[in-house]
Amino acid sequence: MTTKTRTGADCVVEGLRQAGAEIVYGLPGGAVLDMFSKLYHAEDIQFVLARHEQGATHMADGYARATGKVGVCLVTSGPGATNAVTGLATAYMDGIPMVCISGQVPSHMIGNDAFQEADTTGITRAVTKHNYLVHRTDDLPRIIAEAFHIAASGKPGPVLIDIPKDVQRAETTATAPESVNLAGYRPVSGYDRDEVKLLADAINEAERPLLYTGGGVIAGGAAAELTALARKANLPVTTTLMGLGGFPETDPLSLKMLGMHGTVTANRAVGECDLLIAVGARFDDRVTGKISEFAPKAKKAHIDIDPSSINKSVSVDIPVCGHVKDILEELIDQVEPRERSTWNEHLDELKAQNPLAYDQSTDEVLPQYVIDMVYKVSGGEALIVTDVGQQQMWATHFFDYTRPRTFLSSGGLGTMGYGLPAAIGAQAAFPEKNVVVLAGDGGIQMCFQELVVAVEHGWNVNVIILNNGHLGMVRQWQEMFYDKEYSATVLKQRGRPANEKIPDSSRREFLPDFVMMAEAYGAVGLRVTKKDDVVPALEKAFSTKAPVVVECIVKEDENVYPMVPPGASLDEMICSMA
Amino acid sequence: MKHFITLLVENQPGVLARIVGLISGRGYNIETLNVGPTDDPTLSRMTMTVPGDDHVLEQVTKQLYKLVDVIEVTDLTARREDAQGRD
Ligand SMILES: Cc1ncc(C[n+]2csc(CCOP(=O)(O)OP(=O)(O)O)c2C)c(N)n1
Numbered sequence: 136m137t138t139k140t141r142t143g144a145d146c147v148v149e150g151l152r153q154a155g156a157e158i159v160y161g162l163p164g165g166a167v168l169d170m171f172s173k174l175y176h177a178e179d180i181q182f183v184l185a186r187h188e189q190g191a192t193h194m195a196d197g198y199a200r201a202t203g204k205v206g207v208c209l210v211t212s213g214p215g216a217t218n219a220v221t222g223l224a225t226a227y228m229d230g231i232p233m234v235c236i237s238g239q240v241p242s243h244m245i246g247n248d249a250f251q252e253a254d255t256t257g258i259t260r261a262v263t264k265h266n267y268l269v270h271r272t273d274d275l276p277r278i279i280a281e282a283f284h285i286a287a288s289g290k291p292g293p294v295l296i297d298i299p300k301d302v303q304r305a306e307t308t309a310t311a312p313e314s315v316n317l318a319g320y321r322p323v324s325g326y327d328r329d330e331v332k333l334l335a336d337a338i339n340e341a342e343r344p345l346l347y348t349g350g351g352v353i354a355g356g357a358a359a360e361l362t363a364l365a366r367k368a369n370l371p372v373t374t375t376l377m378g379l380g381g382f383p384e385t386d387p388l389s390l391k392m393l394g395m396h397g398t399v400t401a402n403r404a405v406g407e408c409d410l411l412i413a414v415g416a417r418f419d420d421r422v423t424g425k426i427s428e429f430a431p432k433a434k435k436a437h438i439d440i441d442p443s444s445i446n447k448s449v450s451v452d453i454p455v456c457g458h459v460k461d462i463l464e465e466l467i468d469q470v471e472p473r474e475r476s477t478w479n480e481h482l483d484e485l486k487a488q489n490p491l492a493y494d495q496s497t498d499e500v501l502p503q504y505v506i507d508m509v510y511k512v513s514g515g516e517a518l519i520v521t522d523v524g525q526q527q528m529w530a531t532h533f534f535d536y537t538r539p540r541t542f543l544s545s546g547g548l549g550t551m552g553y554g555l556p557a558a559i560g561a562q563a564a565f566p567e568k569n570v571v572v573l574a575g576d577g578g579i580q581m582c583f584q585e586l587v588v589a590v591e592h593g594w595n596v597n598v599i600i601l602n603n604g605h606l607g608m609v610r611q612w613q614e615m616f617y618d619k620e621y622s623a624t625v626l627k628q629r630g631r632p633a634n635e636k637i638p639d640s641s642r643r644e645f646l647p648d649f650v651m652m653a654e655a656y657g658a659v660g661l662r663v664t665k666k667d668d669v670v671p672a673l674e675k676a677f678s679t680k681a682p683v684v685v686e687c688i689v690k691e692d693e694n695v696y697p698m699v700p701p702g703a704s705l706d707e708m709i710c711s712m713a
Numbered sequence: 714m715k716h717f718i719t720l721l722v723e724n725q726p727g728v729l730a731r732i733v734g735l736i737s738g739r740g741y742n743i744e745t746l747n748v749g750p751t752d753d754p755t756l757s758r759m760t761m762t763v764p765g766d767d768h769v770l771e772q773v774t775k776q777l778y779k780l781v782d783v784i785e786v787t788d789l790t791a792r793r794e795d796a797q798g799r800d
Contacts, residue, residue: 256727257727257730260727260730260731260734261734261735261738264781265780265781268726268727285781317781318723318784319722319723319780319781319782319783319784320781441779442775442778443772443775443776443778443779446768446771446772447772450768
């Protein structure tokens with residue numbers, strides 16, 4: 136067989152095709168024009184033009200989280216690549232499969248401070264699972280195949296391929312290998328049966344076991360197994376932010392989320408359990424609080440695909456390394472059905488005593504009320520994408536997630552600006568789904584420009600802005616821990632501290648006008664200032680066949696409770712300011 | 714306590730930076746570092762000393778293993794102490 140001669144840019148398109156990429160998000164520039172001229176003819180690969188590379192990376196990320204497939208983005212050299220860094224870091228922290236292709240200046244100019252040159256592999260080394268600077272066109276087919284393999288296997292993550300312009304233009308006859316074979320990359324396969332046996336015995340003996348589950352359950356496609364295991368042995372389940380949707384929160388065994396803004400019941404259960412089984416979770420500090428006091432009475436087990444995650448911050452008694460799904464399957468066979476009624480009834484009592492609640496009687500528009508109504512009006516069927524801050528935490532409180540990949544949120548990096556572009560990326564994959572963004576008035580401004588992408592494609596995202604006139608979550612920390620000195624957190628025109636004085640703050644209360652912004656982008660804009668208008672506005676938004684922005688002016692000083700103060704142990708929860 | 718770690722890595726530009734970046738980026742220190750060729754021209758051998766307790770060593774080793782360019786990680790500490798003991 137003679138292999139056709141084609142350019143590096145051709146190889147990129149070919150590699151994308153072979154990897155099954157349907158959509159590429161990105162933005163062009165001088166260093167990637169060769170690839171764009173090939174994409175122009177690739178009618179089977181949809182290209183979505185973002186308006187900022189951060190937006191493109193979050194779109195690829197949202198696509199990946201919603202579908203489980205590898206998200207792809209394409210950016211130019213220099214500023215294109217540096218703009219992509221936040222999106223790569225976001226995906227890296229949450230283990231999201233992504234391939235980012237960046238252009239680079241021609242090989243002979245690398246190191247010369249050429250126009251739009253940046254050391255992209257150097258800059259992104261710490262925020263990618265792996266990255267490549269491609270030196271020879273002959274290597275390109277192999278590298279693309281490797282990149283997709285690395286991104287999707289083991290603990291998934293973003294991989295960057297930096298391709299100098301001359302490498303895109305030069306010709307090759309090389310093809311991708313039949314299968315990827317990397318001497319230094321062997322994601323865990325299989326697991327140790329003895330370890331699983333040890334864990335099964337521990338579960339069978341435990342009086343007060345607790346499953347603490349994370350994003351690994353979703354990435355590993357193990358939600359059904361987790362549910363079956365929990366139900367068989369009556370093991371209560373608490374999930375991390377990343378784990379939401381991995382276990383149905385409508386199930387009586389669900390304690391909902393644990394950690395800094397977790398439920399009282401979940402955090403108390405951690406303190407009281409005699410066996411803690413971490414499943415695809417990584418003992419993040421927002422989850423554990425003061426690490427030395429995390430689950431003090433418990434024997435600890437940890438199931439994870441990533442060996443480096445085991446014994447990282449907490450040393451465990453029973454480590455089980457391997458695919459979560461396989462291990463859970465085996466555990467289902469080995470655990471004995473047990474009622475555990477004392478433990479579960481105790482937890483039910485805690486739930487009844489400590490519901491997640493807000494003041495229903497007030498006439499003010501509470502942000503919690505809006506989120507609660509989003510849940511009710513959408514019938515719990517929406518794909519929820521949050522930004523970062525208070526609204527993100529309330530989205531964990533007032534929704535019951537029942538299926539994987541229905542709650543997308545930047546967990547590890549906590550990237551403001553994530554919500555809207557990620558929702559667009561997800562909506563591109565599922566044009567018919569009701570995709571709802573929950574965002575604050577701060578974070579929504581970080582990538583608002585991407586709204587036009589939804590409008591032009593007819594993707595009907597619903598953007599709910601909870602406008603509290605503040606960088607709410609930071610304001611909350613200042614109220615609670617910094618003497619109510621609201622430094623740099625007031626977004627309203629009035630009420631700024633002396634050093635941030637605005638010459639004439641009487642003109643308007645809020646800037647910008649989100650309704651006008653929505654309209655400027657061609658979306659529908661609605662503003663809600665009264666409680667009674669919340670439900671009708673949401674009903675209208677969800678039934679409108681166009682992207683809708685609903686700006687809700689909400690009470691400005693609501694706090695997220697419960698809260699474990701930073702550095703405190705989980706049983707030092709604050710449940711109200713009173 | 715010091716750990717002597719030896720690595721077999723791909724002989725490629727950027728690999729040293731990747732390894733040093735990983736260790737320093739996670740807050741660990743490298744006291745000595747030596748890089749040399751192997752019989753196989755596509756591979757290099759690195760030997761380094763990393764101060765820290767066993768927990769540090771476990772993390773450094775596991776993190777190094779995660780790097781795609783790292784083929785083998787061996788902790789020489791035990792062997793070295795053994796040899797010194799016999800001297
Ligand atoms: C890019 C980025 N910058 C800063 C922060 C720190 N931060 C965390 S929450 C928050 C406030 C968010 O305010 P807003 O978007 O209005 O949401 P709210 O908390 O009011 O719901 C800030 C500034 C962050 N998470 N991300």
